[in-house]
Amino acid sequence: MSDLIFHIDVNSAYLSWSSVEKLKKGSLVDLRTVPSIIGGDRKSRHGVVLAKSIPAKKFGIQTGEPVAAALRKCPTLIIEPPDHNMYRTYSKRLTEYLYSITPDIEQVSIDECYLNFAPISHNYPSSQIAAEKIRKEIRTQMGFTVNIGISSKKVLAKMASDFEKPDKTHTLFPDEIQTKMWPLPVEHLFMVGRTSALKLHTMGIHTIGSLAAADLELLTSVFKSHGRLIWEYANGIDNSFVDPETHQAKGIGNSTTLSEDARTMEEIETVLGRLSEKVSLRLRKAGQLAGTLTVEIKYHTFQSASRQMQLLTPSNSSQDIYRTARQLAGQLWNGSPVRLLGIRSSKLTDASQPLQMSIFDLNLSGSQTSSAVSGKDTAGKFQKLDAALDQIRQKYGPDSVKRASSIKKNLP
Structure with missing residues (x-):
């Protein structure tokens, strides 16, 4: 098949849902039919336009811009606070x-x-x-x-x-790409953010079609692995499949909306360090091991992207979660400012069940026996470290001890 x-x-999900709810409560105004936005408190990073109506779009209002700027474009703009x-x-x-x-x-x-x-x-x-x-x-x-x-x-x-x-x-x-997709501006392609689009324009690449015809070696020299990804997407190449979720345990995860956009990989890794600690702690409390890890990025334009990876050996170690999350983020990030980061674990297994080690857990420089012992010793040390940190946090609070990787920048 x-x-x-x-x-x-x-x-326009947020605006549509807010409008439906207000109409249910007797409102005579459908927010979708008038210049309106979903905005809110700047301190909590909702002082920007989260969603806009089609009439608001006609005033040039853009998702992600400050509410103050939107009001200058349309002084009669209706502003509805978000209700997550x-x-x-x-x-x-x-x-x-x-x-x-x-x-x-x-x-x-x-x-x-x-x-x-x-x-x-x-x-x-x-x-x-x-x-x-x-x-x-x-x-x-x-x-x-x-x-x-x-x-x-x-x-x-x-x-x-x-x-x-x-x-x-x-x-x-695939047979419609040439007529329906290639004429579109390159910034309309999924995973091409504002920063990437500007770079592509300087290279003379203005449409998705010109990106599809661009030299792959040149793209990877400029954008690294992201260059291959957007070239493949421009050519309709995508071998990923629909990964069904069930109503059973969907996994354990955490995400955070940043008070300031993360603009460097160092800032992203700092946030991932904190999220890794939270996710791994929740896994250990639940007695679960993660088999698959997913990293989600939401850019300042509210475009979302995610990528997942299967762990070689199921784990609830902070070190394993963080290392995998960093690798995924490095492959996923397109260079645009990041507003939200999330880590989600899935394909959970009972931590009390016997665990088969991966060959990559072994130190291949030694004998088979000493390698296995070395791999188990390393895993054991991380388990003891996590257990010690868990005890300290339980006694003195969640912020009583932090890894150095999570305190490089003052990000939430």
């Missing part, structure tokens, strides 16, 4: 509805997910008819709208969902 993937994206608890409720309703269609769902953020349509395609006359049905039911049952992109590749499905909005279905199959 050939791959058939839906990318489902809520149209309410947003999580609406997101849960959406995912529960989608799970009623198929368990093959990969949620990548609060307002978007991938759906593997291939296994259920026999239930519908066509993928587009299925998408129309899903959009209609979401609109009528929940009061908000979504865009659905359809393709055989995840990245193309995501690109398709970002075409004309709102409440639309679009396809972007």
